[in-house]
Amino acid sequence: MATEAVRPQQPGNQQNDVLMDIRGLKVHFPIRGGLVGRTVASVKAVDGVDLTVNRGEILGLVGESGCGKSTLGRAVLQLIKPTAGSVYFEGTDLTKLPPNQLRQRRANMQMIFQDPFSALDPRFTVGRVIAEPLENFKFGSPKEVDDRVRYLLQVVGMSPNILNRYPHEFSGGQRQRVVIARALATGPRLIVADEPVSALDVSIRAQVVNLLQDLQERLGVAYLFISHDLAVVRHIAHRIAVMYLGRLVEIADRDLLFDAPHHPYTQALLSAVPVPDPERRRARIILRGDVPSPARVPPGCHFHPRCPIAQGLCRESVPPLRDIGGRSVACHFAAPFPIATASTSLR
Numbered sequence: 001m002a003t004e005a006v007r008p009q010q011p012g013n014q015q016n017d018v019l020m021d022i023r024g025l026k027v028h029f030p031i032r033g034g035l036v037g038r039t040v041a042s043v044k045a046v047d048g049v050d051l052t053v054n055r056g057e058i059l060g061l062v063g064e065s066g067c068g069k070s071t072l073g074r075a076v077l078q079l080i081k082p083t084a085g086s087v088y089f090e091g092t093d094l095t096k097l098p099p100n101q102l103r104q105r106r107a108n109m110q111m112i113f114q115d116p117f118s119a120l121d122p123r124f125t126v127g128r129v130i131a132e133p134l135e136n137f138k139f140g141s142p143k144e145v146d147d148r149v150r151y152l153l154q155v156v157g158m159s160p161n162i163l164n165r166y167p168h169e170f171s172g173g174q175r176q177r178v179v180i181a182r183a184l185a186t187g188p189r190l191i192v193a194d195e196p197v198s199a200l201d202v203s204i205r206a207q208v209v210n211l212l213q214d215l216q217e218r219l220g221v222a223y224l225f226i227s228h229d230l231a232v233v234r235h236i237a238h239r240i241a242v243m244y245l246g247r248l249v250e251i252a253d254r255d256l257l258f259d260a261p262h263h264p265y266t267q268a269l270l271s272a273v274p275v276p277d278p279e280r281r282r283a284r285i286i287l288r289g290d291v292p293s294p295a296r297v298p299p300g301c302h303f304h305p306r307c308p309i310a311q312g313l314c315r316e317s318v319p320p321l322r323d324i325g326g327r328s329v330a331c332h333f334a335a336p337f338p339i340a341t342a343s344t345s346l347r
Helices: 069-076 099-108 126-136 142-155 172-184 202-219 230-236 254-259 264-271 312-316
Strands: 018-033 038-054 058-062 084-089 109-112 190-194 222-226 239-244 247-253 280-282 322-324 327-329 343-345
Touching: 018 069, 018 222, 038 058, 038 069, 038 222, 038 247, 058 069, 058 230, 069 190, 069 222, 099 109, 109 172, 126 142, 126 172, 142 172, 172 202, 202 222, 202 230, 222 230, 230 254, 239 254, 239 264, 247 254, 247 264, 254 264
Parallel strands: 058 222, 058 239, 109 190, 190 222
Antiparallel strands: 018 038, 018 084, 239 247, 247 327, 280 343, 322 327
16 A cells, blocks of 8 residues: 655754654663672663654764664664663653553664665565564555555665565665665654665665665655764765764764864764865874773763863763754863865865
8 A cells, every 4th residue: 555755844953843852861781790690890882862853854873883873773762771761752751661552653663774684584575574564563454565565665666576586686785675665664753774874885875875865855754874984974964963982972963063073073083084086185183092992981071081182171070962053062172173174285
């Protein structure tokens, strides 16, 4: 049963535009030791995150590998139970729902995983893969389910004639299109896309990113788009949140963030993005030391051991996210760094 595509309204920042509101979210994994297996420490994968996702918005979440991006994405969908905090989806706290009510809510929240081959059951045909969520949520009669599956395949740019083929018969890009079709099956209002193009060939990435962007515009679905590829995030996202060692350090509109980042970590991250001009070179910011272990996070600001502007206050006090010039920055001494003018000619 096909549904009409509707172009979404421009995402906004008013209270009634908020689809998901994350407050104080923590995910700590215990480290056990000794003969009795008592908890001796914790891996603080997510350590107090406040974030909102608006209706019809693509929110990019970026950061180094191991910073907690994927754990955050799974925690907001309750695939991992948070240690503390709340996740309000359309005004309802998902962390407080009993299992049967949470299961019904999941029809409106879906996920696209990083590896499309691992995300698909090799024993199921493509038609069965896409039909499964429709059957789980009692979408309709077998005829309606079949019509919906065929429609979804067309939406993601694939022929309905492949219904009886298996995942191993497709390329990585085609498998990811099947995963996207399955995520759209129940008509969700939010999709968490966890590195959806990082496992694909470079030549295929642009096609899948453009497909996701087109679907967002046509269907009005919101994305939490998790990636370490800043070029992809700049192309697709409306807003961007930067994560470091379990905490958010900066949240801003895409152009605002890329033109003049305020947090020292954001500045260093963006300075590493290659400039597509052989005659120009961007001023690099080289951070000292390595990323601390999430099992032994530094006191105060997590970034202070590597920060070029750290002072005594940074070692003692956790900087809250505060509004500076239309963005949120977690830094005691934040100042703009104009990336757009930081390139110098090689001539």
